[in-house]
Amino acid sequence: MGWLAKEKGKTALPAAGGLGLWAASLCIAGLLAILCLFGLPFAPWKAAGEAPCVVLLGDSIIGGSFDGEGIAVYLEKELGRPVLNGGFGGTTASRQADLLKPYSVGAGLCLVNVADAIADGDFGELNALVAYGDRYLDIFDDMLDYFPRHLEELEAVPFDQVEYLVIEHGTNDYNRGLPLDNPQDPYDTGTFGGALRHALERLKGAYPDLEVILMTPTWCFIVQGEEVLDGDSADFGGGCLGEYVGLEKEIAEGYGIRVLDNYHGLGAWEEVREQYLYDGLHLNAAGQQLVAGRLADFLRQPK
Amino acid sequence: MKKYGNEARTVVVRAAGILALVQIVLGSAWTVMNLGGFQEFRETEEILEIAKTLVTDEYVGILYPVLVRFALALARLLPLPYYGSLSVFQLAVCFCALYVALKGVPYRPLAALFILSFPIVNQLCLAVLPQSLAASFLLLGLAGASRRHFLAGGVCWLLAGLFLPEYFVLGAVLYVGCLLSVLWKEKKAFRKLFCRGVLAILMVCLAWGGVKAAATREYSRGRMARTPAAMALHRMVWPNFSNTQYFWPKEVLDVFGEEDLVRVSRDPEKVLTEFGIRLEEAYGKEAAQSLYWDMAGTALQVRTREIAADIAGDFLSYCFPPVSLGLALRGESVSLNGWNYGEMAQRTPVLARYYVSYSCRAFPVLVVLLTVGWALDLKRCGKCGKGEEGFGAIAAWSAAGAFLAAAWYTLSRAGMQDCRNAAWIQMAWGLGLAFLFSRLARRSRERADVAVREAGAEASVESAAGISRERAEVAVGQENLNGK
Numbered sequence: 001m002g003w004l005a006k007e008k009g010k011t012a013l014p015a016a017g018g019l020g021l022w023a024a025s026l027c028i029a030g031l032l033a034i035l036c037l038f039g040l041p042f043a044p045w046k047a048a049g050e051a052p053c054v055v056l057l058g059d060s061i062i063g064g065s066f067d068g069e070g071i072a073v074y075l076e077k078e079l080g081r082p083v084l085n086g087g088f089g090g091t092t093a094s095r096q097a098d099l100l101k102p103y104s105v106g107a108g109l110c111l112v113n114v115a116d117a118i119a120d121g122d123f124g125e126l127n128a129l130v131a132y133g134d135r136y137l138d139i140f141d142d143m144l145d146y147f148p149r150h151l152e153e154l155e156a157v158p159f160d161q162v163e164y165l166v167i168e169h170g171t172n173d174y175n176r177g178l179p180l181d182n183p184q185d186p187y188d189t190g191t192f193g194g195a196l197r198h199a200l201e202r203l204k205g206a207y208p209d210l211e212v213i214l215m216t217p218t219w220c221f222i223v224q225g226e227e228v229l230d231g232d233s234a235d236f237g238g239g240c241l242g243e244y245v246g247l248e249k250e251i252a253e254g255y256g257i258r259v260l261d262n263y264h265g266l267g268a269w270e271e272v273r274e275q276y277l278y279d280g281l282h283l284n285a286a287g288q289q290l291v292a293g294r295l296a297d298f299l300r301q302p303k
Numbered sequence: 304m305k306k307y308g309n310e311a312r313t314v315v316v317r318a319a320g321i322l323a324l325v326q327i328v329l330g331s332a333w334t335v336m337n338l339g340g341f342q343e344f345r346e347t348e349e350i351l352e353i354a355k356t357l358v359t360d361e362y363v364g365i366l367y368p369v370l371v372r373f374a375l376a377l378a379r380l381l382p383l384p385y386y387g388s389l390s391v392f393q394l395a396v397c398f399c400a401l402y403v404a405l406k407g408v409p410y411r412p413l414a415a416l417f418i419l420s421f422p423i424v425n426q427l428c429l430a431v432l433p434q435s436l437a438a439s440f441l442l443l444g445l446a447g448a449s450r451r452h453f454l455a456g457g458v459c460w461l462l463a464g465l466f467l468p469e470y471f472v473l474g475a476v477l478y479v480g481c482l483l484s485v486l487w488k489e490k491k492a493f494r495k496l497f498c499r500g501v502l503a504i505l506m507v508c509l510a511w512g513g514v515k516a517a518a519t520r521e522y523s524r525g526r527m528a529r530t531p532a533a534m535a536l537h538r539m540v541w542p543n544f545s546n547t548q549y550f551w552p553k554e555v556l557d558v559f560g561e562e563d564l565v566r567v568s569r570d571p572e573k574v575l576t577e578f579g580i581r582l583e584e585a586y587g588k589e590a591a592q593s594l595y596w597d598m599a600g601t602a603l604q605v606r607t608r609e610i611a612a613d614i615a616g617d618f619l620s621y622c623f624p625p626v627s628l629g630l631a632l633r634g635e636s637v638s639l640n641g642w643n644y645g646e647m648a649q650r651t652p653v654l655a656r657y658y659v660s661y662s663c664r665a666f667p668v669l670v671v672l673l674t675v676g677w678a679l680d681l682k683r684c685g686k687c688g689k690g691e692e693g694f695g696a697i698a699a700w701s702a703a704g705a706f707l708a709a710a711w712y713t714l715s716r717a718g719m720q721d722c723r724n725a726a727w728i729q730m731a732w733g734l735g736l737a738f739l740f741s742r743l744a745r746r747s748r749e750r751a752d753v754a755v756r757e758a759g760a761e762a763s764v765e766s767a768a769g770i771s772r773e774r775a776e777v778a779v780g781q782e783n784l785n786g787k
Contacts, residue, residue, distance in 0.1 A: 021310055021313050021314055021317070022317065024314045025313070025314045025317030025318045025321065026317075026321065028314065028318045029317070029318040029319075029320075029321035029322055029325075030321075032318065032322055032665070032668055033321070033322060033325050033661075033665075035664065036322070036325075036660070036661045036664035036665040036668060037325075037657055037660065037661045038660075039660060039664060101345070101570075101572075101642075102639035102641065102642035102643075102721075103570075103571065103639060103718070108641075116652075120648070120652040120653070120656070122648065122652060122656045124631075124632030124633075124641070124644050124648075124656070124659075125632075125641040125642070125644050125645035125648070126641065127631070127632055127633055127634035127641070128631040128632055128634065128638065128639075128640050128641025128642075128644065129641040129642075130634060131631065131634040131635065131636065131637060132637050132638065132639065132641070132718075135637040135718075136542055136569075136718070138546075139542045139545070139546070139568050139569060140569055141569065148634065151634070152634070
């Protein structure tokens with residue numbers, strides 16, 4: 001019992017001190033470990049107290065703006081509820097493996113990767129990619145100035161509180177001649193059909209209560225000399241745009257989800273094409289308002 | 304104060320140990336769940352191609368494709384994919400290298416596992432890439448040199464260089480530096496060790512030269528020659544090939560139109576595969592070097608701030624790889640680490656997310672915790688123990704190597720900051736943390752032993768005093784009795 005010595009009236013208790021030190025070590029380590037594991041929450045939407053009612057994913061039809069406004073802005077005015085624009089111009093639904101490089105921003109922001117990020121709640125890979133592209137914004141042709149903002153906002157969305165997720169893709173898959181589908185592998189993400197199926201299954205699996213809606217591309221045209229090629233006649237390798245729309249509707253029916261057909265449902269644009277398209281592909285203000293109004297009416301319909 | 308200082312140090316050591324254990328658990332779980340998976344890297348495809356022909360260029364070492372070829376042959380005999388057997392081999396070599404280097408450190412196997420569990424190191428061990436083996440053998444080479452096993456160390460240095468060519472240069476600096484520091488302290492066996500060291504260096508250089516001559520062909524992979532001028536061109540000029548074109552020499556503009564320069568500006572790899580190749584084809588390798596220096600110098604004059612900022616950013620990112628990775632995943636740094644993370648998270652997204660987040664945050668916490676703990680007790684830490692001294696030298700040389708590696712990768716390419724190049728740097732950090740932990744743990748143990756001895760000595764004094772008092776009382780009592 002020599003260790004239980006008295007030192008000028010004080011009692012030293014190394015055994016209790018040992019336990020005390022372990023307790024202190026565990027407490028400090030535990031607190032630090034929790035901070036290291038979970039960090040601090042970052043959720044401006046949560047801080048704002050209101051999640052968006054509608055989240056739009058897509059290419060430049062969604063992501064782009066005309067005169068400072070776009071489909072998301074017009075839709076928000078129509079619905080009177082918050083709408084988030086999560087579109088990235090120039091992107092495709094399919095995952096183009098041959099173009100994918102660690103610095104390929106456009107290829108990296110395909111629907112497959114964005115859907116994976118939303119389903120996993122992990123935007124790390126996309127954040128790194130967009131940050132890289134942002135550094136070389138004035139040089140890279142597949143990077144646009146609004147990408148960082150859209151990605152940041154998308155990451156902060158609490159998808160379990162969102163009502164509608166609208167996906168609009170197909171135009172870039174079409175005009176780049178990407179494969180329509182793979183009969184041997186319906187989940188081949190290198191095809192338009194496989195990419196859609198993959199995205200739908202990931203999103204529905206992660207957020208079963210979220211209503212996912214597909215919105216088809218609009219009709220488009222290209223003037224080559226005296227010839228006008230359009231989505232019904234021009235085939236860039238994967239089929240005509242109408243075939244992509246048909247497949248999209250077929251997939252939607254298979255998954256029991258609603259699809260808004262803007263390709264066929266907006267009237268005969270061959271006659272009025274320049275009224276709604278400013279470059280044959282992208283919607284002008286009138287076109288965006290038309291599509292936004294149509295989407296708002298569609299969302300108001302009973303499920 | 305001394306007592307509380309020791310308690311604080313003990314708490315620091317134990318807390319650091321617990322934090323390290325958490326990383327080991329997460330890292331081990333990730334390793335087990337991803338061992339059978341394949342990570343897609345473009346460099347892996349190239350290695351598989353080289354494995355068929357066994358002819359490479361100055362950018363890729365020949366030994367790894369040879370190993371892959373062997374693994375592919377083994378895969379035909381065993382029910383195990385080639386990348387599975389490679390991963391197991393790489394993990395084993397890495398662990399052994401760390402275990403050997405960590406001689407003298409308490410909890411040696413756990414310390415080795417801790418360093419192995421850093422995501423950058425762990426991922427590379429499971430990838431069909433040469434970085435893991437190159438760093439492991441370089442560490443063995445350094446350990447060999449510091450412990451006077453010059454020949455074995457030299458062989459390991461050679462192997463590291465054959466896995467990754469730049470590691471031969473890095474290894475040369477570290478091996479020779481370590482050798483000189485060993486000879487500096489040696490008085491008795493100086494001559495013998497000096498001869499052994501010189502012989503080892505000569506043998507390694509001859510072997511390296513021989514293998515390089517046999518297996519390396521310039522331009523065989525469609526890339527420009529790897530020269531200092533080419534590195535300067537890439538670092539200083541990319542991505543401004545197009546928007547600085549008015550300053551370029553006429554010879555360059557005769558070969559490249561504006562569209563060509565724009566294309567090269569949008570892809571950092573095209574500097575090697577398109578720009579350099581075409582210029583060297585047009586004017587020859589020697590003349591092209593002069594043009595590269597010219598362009599690099601011009602770009603530096605025209606875009607000094609931009610280039611300086613990029614170089615500083617890349618260098619800092621390489622110096623602190625986990626912090627850089629964490630910032631990249633938040634979109635706050637410029638690097639190619641998104642792809643690496645995507646491959647890590649492919650099969651186990653949730654585990655990878657928490658594992659990487661934890662490690663990226665725990666790294667600076669551990670650095671601060673152990674550094675503060677060591678600094679507070681700096682004067683009393685005293686000299687290293689015998690085993691610790693050897694490990695301390697390895698940790699110090701590793702740190703020097705980390706600085707050199709960070710400088711090398713920063714200055715050799717622009718726009719390609721990639722934590723896969725930071726394997727050695729991450730290991731060096733791990734060795735440094737293990738060194739601090741070892742010193743603090745030893746100091747805590749010493750103070751605890753001293754406290755126990757002091758408490759025991761005082762008890763003996765009191766006990767002796769008590770016995771003396773009793774004897775005195777007995778003696779007094781006896782006297783009284785006698786007096787009566």
